[in-house]
Amino acid sequence: MKRLKLFLWILILFIIEIVGLNRIDFFRSAPDLVFAFTIAYVMLEEDYTYAIGVGIIGGIAAGAFCSDSFPISVLMYSYSALIVKALRNKPRYIPDFAKALFWVFVLSAAGETIMYFALTLTLSANVILTVILPLAVYNSAALLIIYPLVKKTLVVVDEKKKLIPD
Numbered sequence: 001m002k003r004l005k006l007f008l009w010i011l012i013l014f015i016i017e018i019v020g021l022n023r024i025d026f027f028r029s030a031p032d033l034v035f036a037f038t039i040a041y042v043m044l045e046e047d048y049t050y051a052i053g054v055g056i057i058g059g060i061a062a063g064a065f066c067s068d069s070f071p072i073s074v075l076m077y078s079y080s081a082l083i084v085k086a087l088r089n090k091p092r093y094i095p096d097f098a099k100a101l102f103w104v105f106v107l108s109a110a111g112e113t114i115m116y117f118a119l120t121l122t123l124s125a126n127v128i129l130t131v132i133l134p135l136a137v138y139n140s141a142a143l144l145i146i147y148p149l150v151k152k153t154l155v156v157v158d159e160k161k162k163l164i165p166d
Helices: 002-021 033-044 048-065 067-087 096-120 125-153
Strands: none
Touching: 002 033, 002 048, 002 125, 033 048, 033 067, 033 096, 033 125, 048 067, 067 096, 096 125
């Protein structure tokens, strides 16, 4: 059941991204819903294989959408999932939601910078300010919507492990 839910989440977000958000031009970029979902799920998931698997599948979905950078997309999503999974419990006193916002912003800005440079072999301050930073802000805004939904629908929290019950 969990695999089906993951597949449906990625499929629905991918379709929304292709059909709806890609047609709307927000300062030359649109939010990457699959990336925001990937980071949200990796932050919340305890099982390492599911978390990294979602990173790889999200990268494949993103690479299928922009075919000229398929390997870069798969690597960016996979490494982003690995980084977030490895560092998600550090520091412990910051809530997971705030860490997820930080990681979405930083990794989408870094990944887009690497992808843009790999495809064009140029990078300027104008590109950073008009393309890369708006994308990072849009992905963070998408995470604000996706994170609570992922937490409610996909992640089962063990009540015995919680210090303060709801």
